[in-house]
Amino acid sequence: MKDTGATIEFRNVRKEFGAFTALDNFCLEVGAGEFMTLLGPSGSGKTTALNALAGFIDVGQGDILIDGISIRQTPTEKRNIGMVFQSYSLFPHRNVLANVSFPLQMRKMHKAEVRQRSMKALEMVQLAELAQRMPHELSGGQKQRVAIARALVFEPRVLLMDEPLGALDLKLRESLQLELKALQKQIGSTVIFVTHDQGEALTLSDRIAVMDQGEIQQICTPQELYDQPASTFIANFIGSNNILRVGGADQHSIQVEGLGRIPLKPGTEKPYAVGLRPELIRRTESDGVPAMVEQTIFSGEAIRYIARTEDGTEILLVEPRHPGEAPLAAGQSIALGFDFENLIFLPK
């Protein structure tokens, strides 16, 4: 609305639980108004990072800054951070309106203004009619929207969301994703969003930070992440991918399993493995890699084939479905075509 979001910086943050390191030399800079997603498998430290920023846990080492000012000594209630929790965390003994009003009441705002602003926030999430309901009278999606309205009502410059859509079904998730993105654009807060759903991350984020075992593996835009994953771990984690081992190499070429000899640009190092997106493989009439269809999987808008090449490598390919056209049957021979520039060279 008026303010834009704050900048956030994690500077070499380290957090240990006993002998276990949950955050290891964690560095992250988020720009004002940016939508940053922390993406990573379970236990990679995403929630721990949010909890450190919100002030629920003390960080052992390092520093956290909002707008360039350290907040390590600031208690949670003074940090002015809106937060949406995975478990909704509505106040069970207050109705919807009282839930949303709470942050404004804490700021000792005038009664009439509290009411007016709370109703406006509820209208934003399309729940104004349910203002008098108790939390236990709401559906999961409605609860989640109340939680979002409650986190946004005081217009925090930083908004943290820990898998806010995790517990919802796919349809609701997708519609709330769009709503969320629109709301964030409108309010302009800086968002750190946690998910382990890569599709959600790709849809919503300005940038994505991929985490594994308490460390950030790669930070970049969704497209870069998809096209140039920095490691086998990420290539596997984002979308589906064929990860192919690399054998012998000489100056100008490498031996890739399944694909055969691939030319290497002069000056490039021999990669650890090569990735090839299944949707970037096409069937050709001739001069492709010969393979045999092993399995046909129908998945709605697309058809996936698992094929095996002559050297025994399994290759996944995806084709858009053409209605009326029968898919290939198992046992059929095909030839696989691909472009060299679509190969992803993975350094590790």
Place this chain on the structure above:
Amino acid sequence: MIRKLLAFHFWLVVLFLLAPLIFLIPISLGESQFLEFPPKQLSLRWYREFFQQESWMEALSLSFRVGLGATALSVIIGTLASVALVRGNFPGRSILTALFIAPLIVPTVVLALGLYMVFLRWQLVDNTLALTLAHAVVALPYSILLVSSSLRSFDMTIERAARTMGAGPFKAFMLITTPHLAPSIFAASVLSFFASFDELIITLFVSGGQQTLPVRIWNDLSLKIDPTVPAAAVMLTAVSALLMLAGEMVRRRNEAHNQNSHNAEE
């Protein structure tokens, strides 16, 4: 067959529990100077007597004062201790929990003797405040057990949510967590009050000359016995039953409420 046996057993137990009342109520309603069953003539004479005799009224008043004081102490200390025991993360937590619960397990006579010796040394025998304190020790386990279990079932992130919205730790606890604890705090006060109101043994040891209601009944029994004692006993029972009923109703209502919110989660 088995069901009939069970039903028979059930009524036998009920009868056994109610037997004292079956005798006490008619006796207390008698007219005669002496305990008489069944009474020849019904009257409220001994109830009147109870309220007119100063020593009974004093005993009643002392019981109430000590009971209310012990309840307040038990609930306040119990709630604070529960917060520390449930949420704290310090060594010796489980030992401390056991220590707080101990008065429920240690034989009352042992506890009474211990308190008596401590009170003797610090010259606290025959001191109303000290008596209240002794009763609070007996009542505390109820508060700790009830409030801790309620606190354990409360999702900490809800309180954290309140913190992010600008409530300090105390405010967040009072505004958000206490409403959840209220039913168990209420139940704890009912139980605490009766732990104190019914307490005889410890009171006999440490009260010196002061008489609470149970002590007054006890003393009467060893001297002469007139139907004021059954009248007092019946009223004691009635008050207990009423408060217990109230406690049970609050518990049920709360359970139904939890059930609802639980169903909505599914």
